[in-house]
Each structure stands twice: as C-alpha cells, then as structure tokens.
Amino acid sequence: xxxxxxxxxxxxTEKGKDVELRCDxxxxxxxxxxxxxxxxxGLEFLIYFQGNSAPDKSGLPSDRFSAERTGGSVSTLTxxxxxxxxxxxxxxASSSRAGGVTDTQYFGPGTRLTVL
Amino acid sequence: KNQVEQSPQxxxxxxxxxxxxxxxxTVSPFSNLRWYKQDTGRGPVSxxxxxxxxxxxxxxxxxxxxxxxxxxxxxxxxASQLSDSASYICVVSTxxxxxxxxxxxxxxxSVKP
Numbered sequence: 272x273x274x275x276x277x278x279x280x281x282x283x284t285e286k287g288k289d290v291e292l293r294c295d296x297x298x299x300x301x302x303x304x305x306x307x308x309x310x311x312x313g314l315e316f317l318i319y320f321q322g323n324s325a326p327d328k329s330g331l332p333s334d335r336f337s338a339e340r341t342g343g344s345v346s347t348l349t350x351x352x353x354x355x356x357x358x359x360x361x362x363x364a365s366s367s368r369a370g371g372v373t374d375t376q377y378f379g380p381g382t383r384l385t386v387l
Numbered sequence: 388k389n390q391v392e393q394s395p396q397x398x399x400x401x402x403x404x405x406x407x408x409x410x411x412x413t414v415s416p417f418s419n420l421r422w423y424k425q426d427t428g429r430g431p432v433s434x435x436x437x438x439x440x441x442x443x444x445x446x447x448x449x450x451x452x453x454x455x456x457x458x459x460x461x462x463x464x465x466a467s468q469l470s471d472s473a474s475y476i477c478v479v480s481t482x483x484x485x486x487x488x489x490x491x492x493x494x495x496x497s498v499k500p
Contacts (some may be wrong), residue, residue, distance in 0.1 A: 275430070306490075313391070314431075314476070314490035362430055376488070378430025 275379035277363050282383045284353055289339070292348040296365030302375060303346050304366075305338055309359040315344045317361075320346065353386045360384070390415040391479050391491035399497045401410070404467055408494045410460040410477030418480040422451050422462045425474045425493070434475075467498045 276295045278367075283363070284290050301345050307319040316330040320340040340346040350357055360383050364376040391412045400406050412420070416476045423431035433449040435444045437460070443452045448465045464471055477491040 291426075304488075313492040314486060314488075316490075327413075364430070375433045375436065378432070380428070380430050 275363055275365050275377050277315065277326050277379040277382050279360075280380065281383045281385075285387050286355060288354055289349065289351045290384065291352055292350075292361050292363075292384070294345070294346045294348070294363030294365075294379060296344065296363070297367075297377055298344075300365035300377075301343070302366045302374070302376075303340055304350050304364045305346070306362045306364065307359045308362060308381070314362065317348070341351060350384075353384075355386045358384055358386045389479075389489045391477055391489050392493045393475075393477050393491040393494050394437040396492060397497070399499060401469055402469055402498055404465060406464050407466060408475050408496070409462075410462070410475075410491055412458050412460070412477070412479045412489070412491075414458075414481055414489050416481060417455065418456075418491065420451075420453055420460050421478040421480070421488075422428050422449070422460075423478060425476055427473070431476055436489040437476070440489040451493065464496075467496050469500060472496060472498045 278293045283331045303320040306314045308314050308319055318331055318338045319327040335351045338348045360381040362378055363386045364378045366374045366376045394409045399408050421436045422434040424434050425431040429447055434449050437444050437453045450452050451464045453460045473482050474493040477495040479489050
C-alpha cells in the first residue's frame with residue numbers, strides 16, 4: 272500500500288513569509304509525528320498527534336510553528352514569519368499506535384525548506 | 388538530559404567488508420532502542436527495535452546489540468554492499484511517551500567498490 276507522503280518536496284521562501292507543509296499518513300494510522308532535520312543535526316521532535324487526543328506540542332521551537340490534523344488523517348505544519356534558521360528538512364511519520372514497544376514509525380520523504 | 392550519541396560520525400569501507408557502528412545513550416526511563424537507515428533524500432527506514440530485555444536482534448546482514456547496563460548499542464553490518472551507503476541513526480524511546488523519540492546525529496556510511 273501507499274506509504275507516508277509529503278508535499279511539497281522542496282520549498283524555497285523568503286524570510287518573513289508563511290509556509291504550509293502537508294503530510295498524508297498511511298491510511299488507518301492513528302499516530303502522526305512531525306520532525307525537523309537541520310543540516311548536520313539529528314532529527315528533532317516537533318509535535319505528535321494521537322487519535323482525537325490533544326497533540327503533544329512540546330517540541331515546537333516557537334509560537335511561529337503550529338500544526339493541525341484534520342479528520343484524524345492529513346496534517347499541515349505551518350511556519351509563520353519564516354526565519355533563515357527554519358531552513359531544514361521537515362519529516363512526517365505515522366504509526367498504527369503510539370507508545371507500544373513494537374510500533375514502527377513510517378517516515379515520509381520529507382520537505383526540504385529553504386528560507387532565503 | 389536525554390541524549391543519544393553515535394560514533395563514528397562518518398565511515399568509509401570497502402565493499403564486502405564488515406563494520407560496526409556505536410551508540411551511547413543517557414535516556415531515562417528507557418523503553419526501546421531503534422536503528423534506522425536513511426538514504427540520501429529519503430525518510431528513515433526502521434531496521435531493528437530492541438526492548439530492555441533484548442540483547443541482540445538481526446535483520447538480514449544487520450545485527451544490533453544492546454547492553455542496557457552500560458547504555459550502549461551497536462549495529463554490525465556484515466559483507467557490506469554499495470547499497471548500504473546511507474546514514475544510520477540510533478533512536479531511543481522513553482517509556483510510555485510515544486512521541487518522544489530521541490535521535491542520535493547518525494553515522495554516515497560510505498561503501499566503496
């Protein structure tokens with residue numbers, strides 16, 4: 272079946288502009304995660320959705336970052352007033368359940384964001 | 388502070404040779420440890436998942452070990468192939484926090500013919 276998809280694959284924007292990144296998780300997966308991977312850095316957790324529960328936003332670096340998950344499926348990560356340090360690859364992952372020791376997170380290909 | 392450190396940062400080996408990648412962590416409470424392979428321009432792909440009670444787990448030519456006492460893990464790759472060239476990421480999960488995966492910075496492996 273189809274894996275996790277993300278769009279766009281590449282996004283170049285000017286400093287100060289808002290951007291929206293989209294994630295389509297694997298159908299039926301209840302858990303959805305957003306991560307950021309900066310050049311030369313490890314993956315950084317941003318936000319986590321599980322079913323209809325309130326999302327865990329503890330990883331969002333500032334109030335310029337927000338995310339929504341509509342209908343328990345598609346998610347959108349929004350970055351307002353982008354800064355050059357926001358340049359990174361933004362990865363989305365989904366899993367069939369959260370917290371289980373055997374749950375595997377399936378990652379999308381990522382969106383490469385470049386802020387000029 | 389929960390941290391995952393990997394070594395070496397990068398590694399170059401010849402095709403057919405074996406190699407071992409290291410991971411040290413200070414994450415507590417520990418739930419499980421995962422190794423991911425990330426090809427350039429792609430998302431990470433899970434190789435192995437090990438819980439506290441597991442010492443070793445294999446996936447084809449990949450064998451992961453875990454020493455929960457010393458908080459160390461290794462990933463051994465046997466008979467390397469050119470397609471093994473990728474970044475290998477060690478990830479540790481804290482107990483009962485499904486979203487809280489702590490990622491290492493990865494080891495960049497390059498397999499040369």
